[in-house]
Amino acid sequence: MKIGDHEWRLDSIGPHIWRGSMETGQLLALSRAVKEEGGQLVALWGSDDRHLNGGFGIHVALLTGLGLAWVSCVLPAEAPAYPDLAHIFPQADRMQRAAFDLLGITATDAVDERKWLRHNAWAASEFPLRKDFSSLAARRSPLPEADAYPFIYVQGDGVHEIAVGPIHAGTIEPGHFRFSIIGDRILKLEARLGYAHKGIEKRFEGMELATGARLAGRVSGDSHSAYAWAYCMAVEMATASTVPERALWLRALFLEIERIANHLGDLGYLGNDVALAFGFMQFWRLKEDWLRMSIKLFGHRYLFDCITPGGVATDIDAAGCAELDALACRIEAEIRELKIIYDEHATLQDRFADTGICKPELAAQLGLTGLAGRASAQTWDVRTQFPQVPYDRLDVNMATQRRGDVLARAEVRFAEVYESLRLIRDILKRLPAGGIHAPLQPAQAACEGLGWVEGWRGEVVVAVRIAADGTLDRVHPHDPSWQNWPLVEMGVLGNIVPDFPLINKSFNLSYSGPDL
């Protein structure tokens, strides 16, 4: 695999997915080369491999011009450490801190050595993802009273702090935001997450492959299909199993249904956040119609557990296709009406435009991804550039904007809803005949795989290692919110505090996904 002027020893293990292992020094050089080429770091995670090779592992997924490069380094069992990557890719910062909290592997010379996922549920000397850590013994030990976290303070005349959360005013996931403000203007925002950390990665250990799909789908419930597909893709790659063509097309159908459901909800809430309750009621009416179609045709409003290892659990017949097609047409016509109202509404436009700006240069520097990235001219969409079946035959049109403000993120959502409705109608027309499920090949030895799916929020990566006995040994699900949270902190700077909910909603990032 050629990156820059250098040929790297990486093997193709699937469409647009590359695999390699190297010394930590080489990892540093590869990271620099990828950055120079305009690539990004997508995910970073660790593993306890002492039962396999006597050491620990550090893994990164790098986005390159040729696809995703999944690279691992072996670290010694005593004082495991690897060179800091956050000075090359700032988005690595929190991932490195989480890898230390969970495994005790250190990023040498990292600037920020504060804890990240750990609050007070386990001690600084304990590492839950080490194989010798007993989850239930830790459950029985009492919690210390408080979680001390060294926030970065802003000082000076007239500066004060607003502390929000972990419980917010509305129906939102838990997290803490520390605003430093002067008057109404935000000088600094620091997020403290990890409140929804419920030990998902530990839970995967020893799990059957089919149960793992259900858990993967619940890493972030709003992105169920994206996670379930990425997990199944990884398991199918690991076991060299073949999935029937029709099942892959149905997975794409589910993923696009999920994208539309979430975008409709967000477009409604964006209206609501600028006091246009009409927008909320109209878009949530359409979303409800959409969810009722899902439960009628596929048995679940959010398509939970419809994607399973080896295929899908539910099919669609000709009558169902006609019904879904008709609803897609009706919803598109209604969204076009509502789009004109959003375009014409002076207050809404005034609040959306130039609010919460993430400029393209900053987005590129910090690795902004997914729909928020596309609204800041980061033109990546896995479905377009690195398509798996059936996207390689669907010609997805990528939606992009350069403004990087709330308006741009709303515009990308509108464009993606139209495109997903078009894709759905196309999929329904071209759905190949045949079975929807094939049993997995049994795992003969320890094996591994990786799944990469463009969810509605951004790219979801799931890396899986299966033990020789056929159960899960290590699963790392990666949410795009890891990269994007720091951009919310930057995007709000200079804005007024009352615009924070609007800016936050325009990103609509996950807490459960990156909290794990």
Next chain:
Amino acid sequence: MASYLILQKILKTGFVSEPAPQADPALRTREQALQAEILKVFGQAVAIRHVDAGSCNGCELEIHALNGPHYNIDGLGVKFSASPRHVDVLLVTGPVSRHMEAALKRAYDAIPDPKWVVAMGECACTGGMFGESYASCGKISNVIPVDVEVPGCPPTPTALLQGILAAVSKGASNASG
């Protein structure tokens, strides 16, 4: 221009609200002594504070949906409130992550008596797929007393509303007649 289009769209849409479901008393897990007396006065008008104690965000989607036009909860006297000090019902989702244990207990303590707790979703009722671990306390009743449990992954808005109404069901007939 926008106002005209908005009015036109509202007229064209018409009413989509549906009749409310009946309370489902089978979802109740305990009776409180004061229940009947309080409900005689207040009927089923109820203010709710939601706390996500560590859920996957699936249940939250259905709470949002319940606030949409099909369900017309305002018409039933059901409303969501920002402060625990203003509410009768604490609606909790998720297994309780150990990192949310203290915050959940504080929110519960901040609600004036009498109060009801509705546990929403499989994780809230049983611990669900996440169970108990170094990071999770499991079901809600492991941390605070629970009055109503609404199972489902996630429960539909209708099921959730049946559970909320079950928490305040006894006085409903008194209030209306």
